[in-house]
Amino acid sequence: MSKHIAVLPCDGAGKEVVPEAIKVLRAAGADFEFEEFDVNADAYMRTGVAIPDEVWSQLVKADSILFGAVGDPRVSESDYLAGVLLRMRFELDLYVNLRPAKLYDDRLSPLRREDKRAVDLLVVRENTEGLYVGMGGRFKKGTDQEVAIQEDLNTFIGVTRIIEYAFEVARKEVVMVDKSNAMTYAGGLWQARWKAAVAEHPNVKARHLLVDAAAMQLVKDPTQFDVIVTGNLFGDILSDLTAELIGGMGIAPSANINPRTGRGLFEPVHGTAPDIAGRGIVNPIGAILSASMMVRHLGHTDMAQAIEGAVESAIRAGDCTRDLGGTLSTAECGDAVARRLRD
Numbered sequence: 001m002s003k004h005i006a007v008l009p010c011d012g013a014g015k016e017v018v019p020e021a022i023k024v025l026r027a028a029g030a031d032f033e034f035e036e037f038d039v040n041a042d043a044y045m046r047t048g049v050a051i052p053d054e055v056w057s058q059l060v061k062a063d064s065i066l067f068g069a070v071g072d073p074r075v076s077e078s079d080y081l082a083g084v085l086l087r088m089r090f091e092l093d094l095y096v097n098l099r100p101a102k103l104y105d106d107r108l109s110p111l112r113r114e115d116k117r118a119v120d121l122l123v124v125r126e127n128t129e130g131l132y133v134g135m136g137g138r139f140k141k142g143t144d145q146e147v148a149i150q151e152d153l154n155t156f157i158g159v160t161r162i163i164e165y166a167f168e169v170a171r172k173e174v175v176m177v178d179k180s181n182a183m184t185y186a187g188g189l190w191q192a193r194w195k196a197a198v199a200e201h202p203n204v205k206a207r208h209l210l211v212d213a214a215a216m217q218l219v220k221d222p223t224q225f226d227v228i229v230t231g232n233l234f235g236d237i238l239s240d241l242t243a244e245l246i247g248g249m250g251i252a253p254s255a256n257i258n259p260r261t262g263r264g265l266f267e268p269v270h271g272t273a274p275d276i277a278g279r280g281i282v283n284p285i286g287a288i289l290s291a292s293m294m295v296r297h298l299g300h301t302d303m304a305q306a307i308e309g310a311v312e313s314a315i316r317a318g319d320c321t322r323d324l325g326g327t328l329s330t331a332e333c334g335d336a337v338a339r340r341l342r343d
């Protein structure tokens with residue numbers, strides 16, 4: 001039976017890159033039924049509802065969700081974001097956020113030294129807890145005595161399962177990143193669960209780094225990293241850094257998955273890119289590689305490899321958008337990848 005994919009391009013650059021990902025999936029021969037939903041800032045402004053109930057029930061049933069980006073200056077960023085992307089991450093319990101960074105062509109690296117450029121790592125970001133849960137408040141809001149509290153939620157189960165997943169996917173080593181010297185309560189729980197996991201996996205190399213040291217090491221020598229496991233906020237920040245190491249925001253893919261239920265939402269790391277959206281120049285590769293992560297998650301390893309091979313070939317040939325040094329439009333770049341899959 002063909003898989004049912006819920007498609008949510010949403011806003012800005014998302015609307016431009018998701019059709020290219022679908023184009024590439026079709027060229028790769030994916031037997032999927034795509035159903036697009038009208039979840040975006042226009043609909044939110046019209047109805048006041050981020051995801052209507054009838055759409056939600058379809059999303060819950062879908063085999064996977066292919067997602068673009070949410071955001072619009074006309075709506076309250078936090079309410080809308082919470083109502084769409086964060087709701088799906090939290091309520092579908094997509095607790096693993098995978099953000100791989102692989103350098104496809106040497107010319108895309110900002111690093112001076114050639115021997116430090118071979119980046120092929122995976123950031124495993126905790127996706128359902130941390131500072132993103134929206135707990136806290138603003139006391140005496142708007143006065144000069146205002147107090148703002150943002151809670152950093154960390155649970156035994158949440159920390160344990162994300163560290164466990166990192167060990168499952170590690171090829172060489174797991175590096176756990178936290179700020180346990182300053183954030184001692186949350187850090188204490190991460191440290192305890194980390195030490196227990198390390199003891200359970202004596203055959204996998206394991207190392208701990210504070211987040212500041214990790215940022216420094218990622219720039220100094222990213223070739224040393226295989227899997228980095230960390231919390232929601234640090235994972236968000238470090239994966240923007242790793243995206244830049246492989247050619248920028250336009251190229252970086254991500255997966256939001258629950259490995260136990262099989263649910264998944266796949267989206268480029270970038271946002272709506274309001275500075276360049278709507279002009280046919282946004283890079284669709286991040287969305288295309290996210291689609292490739294989706295087919296891999298659905299069990300089609302050969303197809304995922306074929307898509308990644310086609311992306312690599314297009315990038316190396318210079319058949320790409322201008323952020324990667326090419327001259328192609330968004331659609332032409334999608335065509336360049338799709339053509340390689342059909343030939």
Ligand code: ATP
Nearest residue numbers: 070071249250270271272273274275276282283323
């Ligand atoms: P948002 O608020 O939706 O997150 P943003 O501008 O803060 O938007 P991004 O959309 O991630 O964040 O964009 C960050 C930078 O990366 C911008 O300068 C943008 O132009 C660039 N960028 C993002 N996506 C792409 C893309 N697909 N192709 C090329 N450049 C991109």
